[in-house]
Every structure is written in C-alpha cells, then in structure tokens.
Amino acid sequence: MTEPLLSVDNLRTYFSTEEGIVRAVDGISFDLAPGERRGVVGESGSGKSVTAMSIMGLIEPPAGEIVTGEILFRGQNLLSLGEDEMQDIRGGQIAMIFQDPMTALNPVYTVGDQLVETIVLHQDVSKTEAREIAIQALDDVQIPNAKEKLFDYPHQFSGGMRQRVMIAMGLSCNPELLIADEPTTALDVTTQAQIMDLMLQLADDRGTAVLLITHDLGVVAGFCDTVQVMYAGGIVEAGTADDIFYNPQHPYTWGLLGSMARLDAVQQDRLHSIAGTPPSVIDLPPGCRFRPRCAFATDICGRILPQLREAGNEGQTVACHHADEMDLKTLAVDSSDRIVKQDEVVS
Amino acid sequence: MSDTVEEVQVDPSQLPDDIIMRVNHLVKEFPISKGVFFKKQVGAVQAVSDISFEIREGETLGLVGESGCGKSTTARTVLRLLEPTAGDVYFRSKERGVVNVATADRRVLNDIREEIQIVFQDPYASLNPRMTVASIIAEPMTVHDEGNKQSRLDRVKELLKVVGLSPEHANRYPHEFSGGQRQRIGIARALALRPTFMVLDEPVSALDVSIQAQVLNLLDDLQEEFGLTYLFIAHDLSVVRHISDRVAVMYLGKMVELADRDALYDRPMHPYTHALLSAVPIPDPTIEHQRERILLEGDIPHPSNPPSGCRFHTRCPVAQEGKCDVDEPEFRELEPDHWVACHFPEIKQVVV
Ligand SMILES: Nc1ncnc2c1ncn2[C@@H]1O[C@H](COP(=O)(O)OP(=O)(O)OP(=O)(O)O)[C@@H](O)[C@H]1O
Ligand SMILES: Nc1ncnc2c1ncn2[C@@H]1O[C@H](COP(=O)(O)OP(=O)(O)OP(=O)(O)O)[C@@H](O)[C@H]1O
Ligand code: SF4
Ligand SMILES: [Mg+2]
Ligand SMILES: [Mg+2]
Numbered sequence: 001m002t003e004p005l006l007s008v009d010n011l012r013t014y015f016s017t018e019e020g021i022v023r024a025v026d027g028i029s030f031d032l033a034p035g036e037r038r039g040v041v042g043e044s045g046s047g048k049s050v051t052a053m054s055i056m057g058l059i060e061p062p063a064g065e066i067v068t069g070e071i072l073f074r075g076q077n078l079l080s081l082g083e084d085e086m087q088d089i090r091g092g093q094i095a096m097i098f099q100d101p102m103t104a105l106n107p108v109y110t111v112g113d114q115l116v117e118t119i120v121l122h123q124d125v126s127k128t129e130a131r132e133i134a135i136q137a138l139d140d141v142q143i144p145n146a147k148e149k150l151f152d153y154p155h156q157f158s159g160g161m162r163q164r165v166m167i168a169m170g171l172s173c174n175p176e177l178l179i180a181d182e183p184t185t186a187l188d189v190t191t192q193a194q195i196m197d198l199m200l201q202l203a204d205d206r207g208t209a210v211l212l213i214t215h216d217l218g219v220v221a222g223f224c225d226t227v228q229v230m231y232a233g234g235i236v237e238a239g240t241a242d243d244i245f246y247n248p249q250h251p252y253t254w255g256l257l258g259s260m261a262r263l264d265a266v267q268q269d270r271l272h273s274i275a276g277t278p279p280s281v282i283d284l285p286p287g288c289r290f291r292p293r294c295a296f297a298t299d300i301c302g303r304i305l306p307q308l309r310e311a312g313n314e315g316q317t318v319a320c321h322h323a324d325e326m327d328l329k330t331l332a333v334d335s336s337d338r339i340v341k342q343d344e345v346v347s
Numbered sequence: 348m349s350d351t352v353e354e355v356q357v358d359p360s361q362l363p364d365d366i367i368m369r370v371n372h373l374v375k376e377f378p379i380s381k382g383v384f385f386k387k388q389v390g391a392v393q394a395v396s397d398i399s400f401e402i403r404e405g406e407t408l409g410l411v412g413e414s415g416c417g418k419s420t421t422a423r424t425v426l427r428l429l430e431p432t433a434g435d436v437y438f439r440s441k442e443r444g445v446v447n448v449a450t451a452d453r454r455v456l457n458d459i460r461e462e463i464q465i466v467f468q469d470p471y472a473s474l475n476p477r478m479t480v481a482s483i484i485a486e487p488m489t490v491h492d493e494g495n496k497q498s499r500l501d502r503v504k505e506l507l508k509v510v511g512l513s514p515e516h517a518n519r520y521p522h523e524f525s526g527g528q529r530q531r532i533g534i535a536r537a538l539a540l541r542p543t544f545m546v547l548d549e550p551v552s553a554l555d556v557s558i559q560a561q562v563l564n565l566l567d568d569l570q571e572e573f574g575l576t577y578l579f580i581a582h583d584l585s586v587v588r589h590i591s592d593r594v595a596v597m598y599l600g601k602m603v604e605l606a607d608r609d610a611l612y613d614r615p616m617h618p619y620t621h622a623l624l625s626a627v628p629i630p631d632p633t634i635e636h637q638r639e640r641i642l643l644e645g646d647i648p649h650p651s652n653p654p655s656g657c658r659f660h661t662r663c664p665v666a667q668e669g670k671c672d673v674d675e676p677e678f679r680e681l682e683p684d685h686w687v688a689c690h691f692p693e694i695k696q697v698v699v
Contacts, residue, residue: 043555158646188413189582190643193626197642215555218585218628222635241632259560261589263612263627264634264699270567271589273560277525 003075004031005176005209006055011069013047013054016062020282024050026233027068029308034176035207039220039241041256042230043278048213051230052179055211056096057086073177092122095170099182101162105154111138111165112150115172122173137168141198160191164198171202178203181213196223217260221245229253232289233281235308239316249312249323252290288321296322362437362445367544367576368402368425373434373449375417375424379651392651394420396600397434399678402544404439407570407577409591409608411584411623413647416597418580422546425578426463427456438463441543461491464537466530468549473533474521480507480532481517487539506535509572510565527558531565538569546578551586563590584627588612593684596620599658600650602678606685616681616692618663625697634699641697657690665691 009029015022025047032038040048053059055071057078071078073094078086090096098104106114115134116127125133131150138146141164154162163183170178180199184192200223203210212223220227221241228238229250237250248254258272276293279285287302288294294301300321310316311323362369376391395417402408410418423429425436427448436448440459448459464487467473474483482489484506485499494502504514510531521529530550537545547566551559563586569575581587587594588608595605596617604617615621622641629635643662648654654661660671670690678688 043557160646188647189584189626190413190622191646192628193640194642196628197640216628217556217630218635221630221632222628245630245632256557257630259557260630261560261563261583261585262629263585263588263624264629264631270564271560273564274557275561277527277558 002033004072005034005036005074006032006211007070007072008051008055009070009072011051011054011071012067013050013059013064014067015064017282023233023281023284025054026281026284028230028233028235030228030235030238032177032209032211035209036226037203037210037212037224039224039227040211040213040230041215041217041220041227044215045232045278045281046230047233047281048230049181052096052181052211052213055179056090056094057081057083088122091118091170091175092173093175094177094179095173095175097163097166097170097178097180097183099185101159101166102154104166105162107154110151110153111157112152115150115165115169118169119172133172134168137172138165140171140202141165141168143168160187160194163187163191163195167195167199167202171206171208174206175208177209177211179211179213182215183212184219185214185216192219199223217245217257218263229256232279232284234289234305234319236290236319237317238308239313243313243316247312247316249316249318250290250320251294251296251326255293288319290320296320296326298322362439365403366401367404367439369399369435369437370401370421370425371399371435371437372397373399373421373424373436374432375420375429376432390651392649393600393653394650395424396653398597398600398602400595400602400605402576402578403592405570405574405576406592407579407590409587409594410578410580410597411582411587411594412597413582413623415647415650417600417650418582418597419548421597422465422548422578422580426460426465426546427451428465438544457491461487461540462542463544463546464540464542465546465548466533466537466550468552471521471526471529471553474529476521479518479520480524483521483532484517484536484539487536491540493540502539503535506538509538509569510535511561525558526554527561530554530562534562534565534569538573541573542575544576544578546580548580549582550579552581552583559586566590584624596623599647599653601658601688602686603659603688604686605678606682610682610685612698613696614685614694615697616685616687616694617689618665618691618693619659621695621697622664629699638699639697657688665693667691 011025011028013025015024042048054066059066066079112134116130119130119133135146138149143149143164184195214220224241226240227244228235231252237253248257255274259274274293279289287304288306291297291301306319306321308317308319311318373395374397375395376393378388379390380386381389412418424431431449434449438446438448438459440446440462442458443455446455446459481503484503488494488499503517507514507516512531551562579590591608593607594611596603598619604620615624622643625641645662656672656674657676660666676688676690678686680686681692
C-alpha cells in the first residue's frame with residue numbers, strides 16, 4: 001500500500017459552551033491516499049465541518065480545542081505545527097473551499113488582487129508571474145475573459161462564478177489535498193452539475209486528493225472513490241462508494257439511503273424515514289449513539305460505544321455491535337416509520 | 348392538438364368539477380425605481396410573466412425550477428398575498444362557489460383564506476419565537492374568530508396529534524423543537540381552519556434527508572385523510588417526483604413544461620427540462636458514472652431584462668437563430684395533458 005497522504009488518528013475536537021461540552025468530533029480515525037476522492041456524509045451537526053476545520057488548523061481556542069489525536073499530513077503531525085507553518089500549508093499544500101464563497105472572498109479587493117496575493121504567498125514567483133498564473137487559473141475554471149475578470153470585485157460575479165473563483169484560488173498553488181465543504185449546496189442544480197464536472201476534471205488531471213463534505217449522497221455517488229458516514233461526532237461506516245451504496249452494513253447508512261427520494265425510481269408510497277432525531281452532542285449517553293433510533297439495539301448497545309471494525313466487504317468498516325449478525329435486507333419500516341425487522345411489521 | 352391556453356374561455360361558473368383552481372395569464376412584476384424623493388420607475392422585475400395552469404381537486408401539483416424563476420411569487424400571487432399585475436385566479440370555494448381571487452374584495456378574500464393555507468420553507472423564521480406552540484397553532488382560529496378558548500385548545504391538541512407531536516408540547520416554545528418538529532408545527536397551524544387547498548413552499552428544503560422523509564410521509568397521510576389539494580413548490584426534483592401527480596417546470600418567470608409526473612420524468616420534451624433532470628445526481632455510483640449530463644453554458648439572466656423570443660434561447664443547446672431569439676414559443680398541448688413551450692420540442696430520456 002502507498003503511504004497515506006493524510007492520516008487522522010483518534011481525533012477529538014470539543015467546544016465548551018454555556019450548555020456544556022460539545023463533543024463535535026469524538027474519536028475519529030481515517031486515512032486518505034494520494035489522489036483519493038473521499039466523501040464525508042452525515043446529518044447536520046454530525047461533525048463534518050469541524051473535521052475539516054480541525055485538519056486546516058482553524059479551531060479557535062479557548063472555546064474550541066483538539067483534545068486528543070494526530071493529524072499526519074505526508075507524515076508530519078499538523079497539530080504540532082505553529083501558526084506560521086500552518087499558514088504555509090493552508091492554501092498551499094492543502095486548500096479549502098467553503099459553502100459560501102462570499103465569506104472567503106474579501107469584498108473590497110478585486111478578484112485578481114486576491115488571487116495574486118495567495119499565489120505570491122505560497123509560490124516563489126514575482127507579481128507579474130503570479131498574474132499570469134492567476135489568469136491561467138481563471139481560465140482553467142472556465143471563466144470567460146479571464147484577463148478582464150481579474151479587475152472585477154466578488155459581488156460582480158454570480159454564485160456559481162464565485163465558486164469557480166474559489167476553486168481557481170484553491171487550485172492555483174497545486175495543492176495535494178483539496179477540502180471542499182458543501183461546495184455546491186448553495187447553488188442551483190444545473191450550476192452544481194457544472195461545478196462538480198469542473199472539480200472532477202481538475203482533480204483528475206492533477207491527481208489532487210479531495211475530501212468532499214456534503215449531505216447529498218447523489219453528489220458523492222458521482223464524485224467519490226470512498227465514503228465515510230458520520231453520526232453524532234463519530235464515523236459509523238466507511239468503505240468504497242460501492243460498499244456504502246450497494247452493501248451498507250450500518251442501520252443508519254441503510255436508513256439514510258432508504259429515506260432519499262430518488263429521481264430515477266417510481267416510489268413506493270412511503271419513504272423509509274428514520275424515526276426520531278440525532279442526539280445532542282452535549283451530554284452524550286454511553287453506548288452507541290444511534291441506539292435510540294435503532295431496531296437492532298440490545299443491552300450491550302446501551303453500555304459500550306462500538307468501534308469501527310471490518311464487516312461486509314473486504315476493507316469496509318462499521319461501528320455496530322451487531323454488524324455481522326444482522327441481515328439488513330430483512331429490514332422494513334413500520335407504519336410509524338420505525339425501522340424494524342420484517343417479521344415484526346405490524347400495520 | 349394545438350389549442351393554446353389563450354383560446355380557452357373561462358366562465359367562472361363553468362370551472363369543471365374536477366378543477367379546484369385555474370390560473371389564467373397571471374403576471375407579477377416588481378417595479379424598479381430610482382430617486383430618493385421622487386421615485387421614478389425605471390423598469391420592472393418580470394418575476395411571473397403570463398402563466399396559465401390548472402390544479403385538480405385532490406391532486407399534488409409540483410412546481411419546480413431554479414432559484415429566482417418565480418415559484419414563490421406565483422404561490423403568493425395566487426393566494427393574493429401579493430397583488431397580481433394582471434391575470435385571473437379562479438378558485439372553487441366551498442362557501443362562496445367559484446371566486447376570482449385576483450379581483451375578489453376583502454370580505455370574500457377573508458372567507459376563502461380559511462380554505463387556502465400556505466406553509467413556508469424556513470421552520471425557524473416562520474414561527475414567532477415568543478409565542479407558545481398552542482397560540483401559534485390557534486392563531487388562525489383566533490384571527491377568524493372561530494370557536495371559544497376551550498374548543499380552540501381542544502383543536503390544538505388534536506392537531507398536534509395529527510402531525511405526530513404530543514399534546515403535552517402545547518405550552519412549549521419553538522426553540523425547544525428540532526427543524527422537523529417545527530415544520531410539523533407550521534403544518535398543524537395551516538390545518539387549523541380545515542383548508543381544502545394548501546400551498547407548500549419548499550416545506551422540506553431546510554431539513555435533513557431522514558427528517559425530510561418524515562415530513563413528506565406526513566403530508567402524504569394528511570392528503571389522504573382530509574382530501575387535500577397541494578401546490579408543492581421545491582427545487583429538489585427527486586422529492587417532487589415522489590410527491591406529485593403532475594409537475595410544472597418554470598424558467599425565468601415562464602412555465603416551460605407541464606405534464607403528468609411519469610410523462611415529465613420519463614419523456615420530457617423541453618430542452619430546459621432535459622438539462623434540469625440530467626443535472627440531478629442519483630445516489631447510485633454505477634448509474635452516475637454512466638449518465639450523460641447536459642451542461643448549460645453561463646448563468647440565468649436576470650428577470651429585469653429577460654431575453655427576447657424564448658427566454659431560454661441564450662443557454663439552449665438546440666436554439667436556432669432567427670427563430671428562438673425572435674418568436675416567443677406558445678405553451679402548447681403536444682400530447683394529451685403534456686404542455687410545452689418550445690419551437691423544437693423533442694422527447695428525450697435523460698434520467699437514466
Ligand atoms: N464554534 C463552535 N462552538 C460550539 N459548538 C460548535 C462550534 N462549531 C460547531 N459546533 C457544534 O459541533 C457540532 C458539529 O458541527 P459541524 O459544523 O461539524 O456539523 P456538520 O456536520 O458540518 O453539519 P452541517 O451539515 O449542518 O454543516 C454541532 O453540534 C455544532 O453545533
Ligand atoms: N418583493 C420583491 N421585490 C422585487 N423583486 C422581487 C420581490 N420578490 C421576488 N422578487 C424577484 O422576483 C424573481 C422571482 O422570485 P421568487 O422568489 O418568486 O423566485 P423562486 O422561484 O421562489 O426562487 P427560490 O427558489 O430562490 O425561492 C426573483 O428575481 C426575485 O429577486
Ligand atoms: S424555443 Fe428554442 S431556445 Fe427555446 S427551448 Fe425551444 S429550442 Fe430552445
Ligand atoms: Mg457543515
Ligand atoms: Mg422561493
């Protein structure tokens with residue numbers, strides 16, 4: 001096996017708030033190979049963005065703190081770096097794209113100035129050379145008249161165009177890792193298709209590894225090689241896209257896939273919704289975090305937090321005490337939307 | 348068949364039995380004005396430009412299209428929450444018979460507002476944070492002076508059960524509920540006056556998938572139980588496929604296609620519908636890797652200055668110069684119940 005580009009080990013990122021300690025990310029581990037495109041999916045509040053912010057060194061003390069863990073990037077522990085060294089890596093070897101490009105672009109500077117500044121910061125080039133690189137970068141993301149567009153301000157761009165600028169900026173320094181946090185969530189579906197197509201082409205051409213955070217399993221299906229499913233601060237299942245979509249092992253993954261309305265399917269009458277809501281990550285009860293919504297829960301689920309272990313296909317990992325024993329194909333949904341075993345359906 | 352909506356004469360007393368609402372040549376423009384003291388109108392946002400359609404009793408009509416195409420404006424104008432610039436909206440009221448909502452006076456409007464309700468997208472912004480759940484749900488009854496205090500409270504408890512919440516929740520405040528629960532509260536409130544017709548403006552867009560499914564299932568159950576008619580607005584075409592009987596597609600203030608659900612998804616005819624459907628990702632890696640996307644060039648123009656001829660011609664992959672940029676295509680019924688506004692319509696399978 002090749003050395004992983006990124007290796008996250010037992011990361012815990014907590015926030016102290018008036019209500020108590022928020023265990024936003026609570027002991028997650030995963031690897032990312034060079035050039036790998038990995039999807040991070042899960043419900044709102046499951047810890048996807050905090051995972052990304054932790055990698056980028058953007059967790060702000062004193063409220064937020066990485067309490068344990070290692071984040072190795074090309075073998076170097078990012079958590080031991082000072083802010084100066086981190087700044088070199090950020091926007092250089094690791095780039096990030098956010099959901100709302102307006103928050104990342106400064107409204108009072110032209111797009112060109114901001115691009116040139118990033119490039120000069122991370123590459124050993126003159127301003128004139130940086131300008132050439134900037135034009136090329138805008139050209140690469142298919143912004144027409146790149147040369148003139150350098151003089152425009154962010155508000156003169158549409159939402160889709162701004163996201164292209166962000167991608168241009170992110171990729172202008174040829175990063176090895178691109179972290180994209182819901183890059184198309186604020187965009188219309190035809191614009192999303194343009195942006196995802198562009199990201200796929202660029203990442204493919206350059207062999208950039210991508211960590212794609214999204215709640216849209218459809219986007220993941222088209223873009224990602226591997227997927228990790230998060231629930232209440234933990235990874236509950238991880239594997240290749242095929243593992244997750246065709247052979248899900250965790251009851252939550254199964255429920256999530258079943259609750260999606262699909263464009264290509266004439267639906268059964270009711271969607272498989274998952275009854276209840278995710279737990280608050282303050283004062284988490286012991287045991288499996290999915291237990292209150294799970295049809296398979298037994299005594300042990302209420303006592304011990306299940307760890308990721310291999311189940312299903314080779315290399316697929318699942319955090320569930322009963323992963324090997326249960327046959328998810330026998331699952332059904334009863335009239336009050338609870339996931340149950342088929343022979344328990346009472347309608 | 349080629350009769351256009353223009354040719355259909357509506358005598359309000361003649362609204363066919365199975366039609367609950369007929370919208371005719373509806374136009375809504377928002378003036379753009381300049382000047383501080385003397386406001387001068389310098390233009391108009393043409394948010395909804397001459398659209399016509401019918402809604403059948405007991406059905407769900409899905410209304411889709413991208414941000415800014417005029418979905419919410421259509422909804423608000425047919426309810427007369429916005430004054431229409433032109434056009435008629437005939438509604439079959441239980442109490443008043445067929446009413447033209449677009450021209451009705453206050454008293455008539457007040458009556459029919461009991462029968463038509465709207466649920467908004469944002470379960471956070473649409474509920475008053477300082478009111479208890481009981482007073483939020485009872486508010487429409489209070490406003491319409493229905494029942495007494497006790498009967499209203501009884502109805503609130505009944506409604507909470509209907510939407511799958513517990514009657515004990517009545518004295519809590521909105522912030523104590525999750526997004527999905529808040530959307531249930533909004534739905535309970537809309538049901539308070541026993542409406543026959545509900546406009547649902549992006550009712551699940553702000554919710555997580557697993558919670559979306561709960562609310563969609565609830566809407567299904569309520570429709571069956573109370574015989575409701577829905578106008579369901581959303582930009583998520585997968586959700587719309589699940590919930591709708593018929594689907595209408597809007598682009599830049601115009602309706603471009605309207606058909607039965609299966610016809611629209613399996614045999615769409617408008618080039619914009621093709622692009623829209625082909626862009627929606629499907630949660631299946633094999634299918635996704637095989638699909639061809641129709642990628643549109645550029646951005647949607649602004650409705651203050653819509654393109655001439657067909658409003659889609661600036662981005663349309665099959666547009667022909669001299670025709671599409673000059674003549675506006677009529678909204679025609681090309682197959683029974685399948686309406687399309689395009690000079691070069693073509694059936695194309697784009698979903699899989
Ligand atoms: N600065 C902060 N202070 C306190 N709590 C925080 C902070 N940032 C995040 N959290 C909490 O951490 C948890 C995880 O948040 P995160 O933003 O990672 O969720 P997410 O999976 O990205 O959700 P979404 O899909 O809504 O973006 C949430 O409960 C959130 O409220
Ligand atoms: N009160 C208003 N004044 C001026 N322009 C308006 C007003 N309300 C809406 N518009 C404009 O009318 C057009 C249609 O808006 P509308 O809200 O109906 O779109 P929509 O299809 O509901 O979009 P979304 O999917 O974003 O909700 C947009 O260009 C919008 O900016
Ligand atoms: S009328 Fe012309 S421009 Fe409009 S959708 Fe049809 S082919 Fe395209
Ligand atoms: Mg997030
Ligand atoms: Mg709207």
